[in-house]
Amino acid sequence: xxxxxxxxxxxxxxxxxxxxxxxxxxxxxxxxxxxxxxxxxxxxxxxxxxxxxxxxxxxxxxxxxxxxxxxxxxxxxxxxxxxxxxxxxxxxxxxxxxxxxxxxxxxxxxxxxxxxxxxxxxxxxxxxxxxxxxxxxxxxxxxxxxxxxxxxxxxxxxxxxxxxxxxxxxxxxxxxxxxxxxxxxxxxxxxxxxxxxxxxxxxxxxxxxxxxxxxxxxxxxxxxxxxxxxxxxxxxxxxxxxxxxxxxxxxxxxxxxxxxxxxxxxxxxxxxxxxxxxxxxxxxxxxxxxxxxxxxxxxxxxxxxxxxx
Amino acid sequence: xxxxxxxxxxxxxxxxxxxxxxxxxxxxxxxxxxxxxxxxxxxxxxxxxxxxxxxxxxxxxxxxxxxxxxxxxxxxxxxxxxxxxxxxxxxxxxxxxxxxxxxxxxxxxxxxxxxxxxxxxxxxxxxxxxxxxxxxxxxxxxxxxxxxxxxxxxxxxxxxxxxxxxxxxxxxxxxxxxxxxxxxxxxxxxxxxxxxxxxxxxxxxxxxxxxxxxxxxxxxxxxxxxxxxxxxxxxxxxxxxxxxxxxxxxxxxxxxxxxxxxxxxxxxxxxxxxxxxxxxxxxxxxxxxxx
Numbered sequence: 024x025x026x027x028x029x030x031x032x033x034x035x036x037x038x039x040x041x042x043x044x045x046x047x048x049x050x051x052x053x054x055x056x057x058x059x060x061x062x063x064x065x066x067x068x069x070x071x072x073x074x075x076x077x078x079x080x081x082x083x084x085x086x087x088x089x090x091x092x093x094x095x096x097x098x099x100x101x102x103x104x105x106x107x108x109x110x111x112x113x114x115x116x117x118x119x120x121x122x123x124x125x126x127x128x129x130x131x132x133x134x135x136x137x138x139x140x141x142x143x144x145x146x147x148x149x150x151x152x153x154x155x156x157x158x159x160x161x162x163x164x165x166x167x168x169x170x171x172x173x174x175x176x177x178x179x180x181x182x183x184x185x186x187x188x189x190x191x192x193x194x195x196x197x198x199x200x201x202x203x204x205x206x207x208x209x210x211x212x213x214x215x216x217x218x219x220x221x222x223x224x225x226x227x228x229x230x231x232x233x234x235x236x237x238x239x240x241x242x243x244x245x246x247x248x249x250x251x252x253x254x255x256x257x258x259x260x261x262x263x264x265x266x267x268x269x270x271x272x273x274x275x276x277x278x279x280x281x282x283x284x285x286x287x288x289x290x291x292x293x294x295x296x297x298x299x300x301x302x303x304x305x306x307x308x309x310x311x312x313x314x315x316x317x318x319x320x321x322x323x324x325x326x327x328x329x330x331x332x
Numbered sequence: 333x334x335x336x337x338x339x340x341x342x343x344x345x346x347x348x349x350x351x352x353x354x355x356x357x358x359x360x361x362x363x364x365x366x367x368x369x370x371x372x373x374x375x376x377x378x379x380x381x382x383x384x385x386x387x388x389x390x391x392x393x394x395x396x397x398x399x400x401x402x403x404x405x406x407x408x409x410x411x412x413x414x415x416x417x418x419x420x421x422x423x424x425x426x427x428x429x430x431x432x433x434x435x436x437x438x439x440x441x442x443x444x445x446x447x448x449x450x451x452x453x454x455x456x457x458x459x460x461x462x463x464x465x466x467x468x469x470x471x472x473x474x475x476x477x478x479x480x481x482x483x484x485x486x487x488x489x490x491x492x493x494x495x496x497x498x499x500x501x502x503x504x505x506x507x508x509x510x511x512x513x514x515x516x517x518x519x520x521x522x523x524x525x526x527x528x529x530x531x532x533x534x535x536x537x538x539x540x541x542x543x544x545x546x547x548x549x550x551x552x553x554x555x556x557x558x559x560x561x562x563x564x565x566x567x568x569x570x571x572x573x574x575x576x577x578x579x580x581x582x583x584x585x586x587x588x589x590x591x592x593x594x595x596x597x598x599x600x601x602x603x604x605x606x607x608x609x610x611x612x613x614x615x616x617x618x619x620x621x622x623x
Contacts, residue, residue: 081431134616136430137366141567142612144560145605152602212427261556265438272435305446312439315432316417319424 035326036280043185052177059177059249061290062184066242068270068282069195070235075268076277077204078231079211080131084143085239085267087127090150090259092120092240097167097253098160104170113244120240121233128232132225144261151259166254173248180249187245188283191238196279198234207231208277273311275321284322336470338586338593344478346585347485348543352558353565353577354489355536361509361572362529365433369410369441370537371558372448377403377538378459378545379448385460392460396542399459403538404531406444411530414440441555449552459545481543488539489578492532496574505529509572564608569618576620583607 047055071085096116100109130142154161161167174180198204210217210224218224247253257263266289274285289307296303318325356370367373381399384390390398414436418424424432463480466473496502508515508525516522544550544558565584569576584604592600611619 075431081434130612130616134612137571138567138612138616140434141563142609145564145608145612148560148601149605149609152599152605156598156602261560265442268435269439272431301446301450305443305450308439308442308446312414312436312443315436315439316414316421319421319428319432 040189047178047181055177055181057290057294058287059180059184060246061287062188063242063246063249064267064270064290065188065283065286066191066238067267068274068286069192069279070238070242071267072271072276072279072282073195073199073207074231074235075271076279077199077207077211078228079208080228080231081136081140082127082143082235083140083261083268084127084145084147084264086259086261086264087143087146087150088120088123088236088239089243089263090147090154090255091123091243092116092236093243093247093253093258094154094161094167095119095240096244097169097247100169100171100248101162101167109171109173109248113241113248116244116247117237117241120236120243123240124232124236125229127236128229131232132228147259147261147264151255151261154255154259162253164255166252168252169247171248172251173245183245184249187242191242192280192283195234195238199277199279203227203230269311273314273321275323278321278323281321281323288322333471334593336472338589340469340472340474340478341593342582342586342589344482344547345589346582347482348540348547349561349565349585350578350581351485351488351536351543352540353562353569353581354492354574355533355540356562357566357569357572357574357577358492358536359529359533360566361574362505363415363526364430365415366430366437366563367410367415367533368434368438368559368563369406369414369444370562371555371560372441372444373403373406373410373534373537374541374544374558375550375552375555376406376444376448377541378550379452379457381542382457382459382545382550383452386457392462395460396462399542399545400535400538403541404534407530407534407537410437410440411526441559445552445555454552456549456551457545458549459542461546477546481547484539484543488536492536492574495532501528505532564604567618568608568611570620571618573618573620576618580619 043058046058067085067089070088071082074080074082093116095118096109096112099107099112099115127143127146131139134142155163158164173183199207206217206222206227209220210222210227214224243258246258250257267286270285270289271282272285273288274283275281289311292307292310293303296306299306314321320327352370352374356367359365359367377399380402381395384398385392385395415433418429418432418436421429421432461475461477461480463476465476467476467479468474494502496506504515504520505525505528507518508520508522512522515525541550561584565580566577568584569578569580584607587604587607588600591603
């Protein structure tokens with residue numbers, strides 16, 4: 024009954040989007056701000072899922088791409104503001120992230136599994152070191168203050184984040200369901216066989232890196248101009264990357280949409296449990312571990328499982 | 333003077349790195365598991381030793397014993413909670429078990445880290461050293477504890493070598509890392525080998541954690557960097573190769589100490605990271621890895 028499953032998922036999705044659209048009328052600016060961050064994080068997680076779930080690349084460094092995008096946009100704005108429109112800065116950030124994605128793809132074509140994972144981790148640590156050492160340019164450990172923001176209105180920011188998440192989600196989801204997505208999945212599972220079937224594995228993997236990097240960098244750059252500041256702890260730190268990975272696996276890997284659900288869940292839960300202080304992260308981690316151990320297909324797997332039964 | 337200082341400090345730090353990385357590489361070599369809760373187990377052992385010795389006043393020796401016990405318990409808990417259920421799961425495809433174990437051990441590490449932060453706060457803790465005082469060798473004043481650390485690390489590594497090469501149980505572990513199926517055909521239960529390896533791992537990680545706590549101090553913030561440094565040393569040396577890890581630990585330890593003394597402590601980790609990138613490009617299996 025796959026059509027029933029998809030239609031049920033479709034209706035749940037449509038309902039969620041409608042709720043998200045009417046939300047600004049009913050909730051406070053604080054909640055909207057939280058959701059804005061959650062939506063950007065959702066794009067991070069979806070981009071990661073394209074690389075891991077489909078291309079089969081264990082990327083421990085999603086924050087390398089995000090950080091390159093965020094800092095490029097931020098530095099350009101901080102040094103050339105009012106002369107340079109923030110949209111140009113954002114475009115430059117996305118472009119820089121794409122270059123970063125190609126750099127990251129080069130080792131991926133040579134090494135695999137844990138070796139590639141470590142290369143990406145090292146890329147993050149190098150970026151982090153660079154930002155701290157080149158403090159004059161990047162603001163160092165204190166962070167980089169950006170003179171311009173997209174808007175100071177919580178609702179406008181919310182709409183932009185929501186629209187951006189929906190559009191990039193649709194593109195990434197469409198891509199994953201297209202022939203390209205299938206070829207990627209095949210080359211992720213058996214590189215040699217996919218090559219033997221006549222598919223250009225290198226070209227497709229490179230494309231996956233470029234697309235993933237583009238959306239990560241774009242989301243990072245947009246988030247800089249939402250927050251008005253870029254700092255290592257929000258964009259580059261390995262801990263941020265870990266959260267993105269957990270979000271994608273928690274929501275259901277190889278689904279794209281699951282990654283977004285996981286990201287929104289993680290940020291929402293973290294906020295709901297904030298009164299518990301130190302215990303909040305502990306509880307969220309326990310929930311995530313339980314889901315991974317008992318429901319390896321994540322939240323989306325649970326919904327689908329319910330639909331099947 | 334500076335030369336001797338770098339030589340002595342670098343030696344002690346490298347010995348500690350070597351001990352920490354040995355357990356990590358052993359687990360990978362035998363069961364193919366990359367344990368990302370490694371740093372959390374080390375810190376857990378150190379904090380247990382600190383709490384017993386300083387908070388409950390049982391003295392440094394009993395404190396260290398309690399720390400080692402904590403390392404044991406945490407290692408077994410990691411195996412039974414985050415590793416074995418995934419290895420035995422039928423719902424997870426074989427090809428995806430690796431990423432699931434990575435994610436699960438990572439989460440388990442965060443759980444340990446947060447539990448430590450909740451129970452004992454985030455403050456840095458220094459474990460009561462067993463050996464106190466300073467001594468001067470080649471005109472360099474060094475805490476005796478530093479020599480003690482290096483000696484214990486090498487004794488532990490020597491004991492591991494003896495265990496793996498000279499005892500029956502150790503030889504079975506060695507054989508399992510080469511050919512798990514062959515070992516089962518010889519009538520040795522593979523799951524009991526895994527238990528042995530995790531026990532050895534707990535001991536190594538526990539001792540390394542406590543020594544680190546005496547030497548540099550630990551806090552729940554050191555969990556991530558500790559895992560990352562063990563991971564990079566092990567990959568640099570070649571995953572699964574114990575002797576490779578030992579050499580890599582010294583390369584990284586001396587690069588870091590040399591950079592910190594000669595250039596600036598701010599650049600401490602950068603040369604080691606650059607070396608790692610170069611090695612990944614030119615020789616992906618690591619300096620001494622076998623493919």
